[in-house]
Amino acid sequence: MSDLRFSNNDATFELTHRQAESHNMPVFHLHPTYEIYYLLSGKREFFIRDRTMEIQEGDVMIVSPNVLHRTTNAAEPQHERLIVNIHRDLMLPSGEGGKEVFAPLLGADYRIIRCSIQERLYTDELARRIIGEVQRGEPGVELFVLTLVQQLILFSCRRMTEDNEEPAEYPSPMHERISGIVRYINEHYMEKLSLQLLAERFFISPYYLSGFFKKATGFTFVEYVNSVRVKESIRLLADTGLPAHLIARKVGFGSVSHFGRVFRQVTGKPPLFYRKI
DSSP states (O other): OEEEEEEOTTSSEEEEEEEESOOOOSSOBOOSSEEEEEEEESEEEEEETTEEEEEETTEEEEEOTTOOEEEEEOSSOOEEEEEEEEOHHHHSOSSHHHHHHHGGGTTOSEEEEEOOHHHHHHHHHHHHHHHHHHHHOOTTHHHHHHHHHHHHHHHHHHHHHTTOOOOOOOSSHHHHHHHHHHHHHHHHTTSOOOHHHHHHHTTOOHHHHHHHHHHHHSSOHHHHHHHHHHHHHHHHHHHOOOOHHHHHHHTTOSOHHHHHHHHHHHHSSOGGGGOOO
């Protein structure tokens, strides 16, 4: 496995390029930036929000800030991908024209763009130029790479406005069934949840649910419930003046100490890092 990495000083613009025989992300994660995931070759399973999808070479996946996601091996584990994490303020040039083009991304947790063979001539060239610029590291590399990334984002947003995105397929019927359970968790995270409760509600044995939930999503049941609660607590920390102990109770954590411990595990930062009010 070979990795190429680049980051600016304030971590508002980062990218990694990887060629690997096999790779499973060790943990679920979310981050305050947009993520542009471009698969140059191979296939990957992508768990995001409430479903597991298979993405193929040439696909562009754009994930919004603070959306839980994770990638794992598909049937063909060998792959090459480029990931860019970028703050919204850097994504497109300022001005009304830029805002209008950017609009399809607003309000969506993620968007998938499937490129035709002809379009891949363009997107692959952009990706290779981005990788080459980082490898050479010449003066002005950050600005040069940023302009190339903006072109990839602009291309993707144009494709969204053409209403020709293709929905990614579920890898199996059971993945689709697990998605229904995940949607239930997303809607009832503030309540008391247990594996036994969901198994009874969806007519599945707890043992079977536990095993396939992990296989389909990459998370244990407890990991996923905690991560959804953390995501909502980030929103409350940023948008309200509620103290941390009330937020912990509001999103379903039993104690503020447990809340703080899990929050750091998911985000790598303490809760007050996200406090804006």
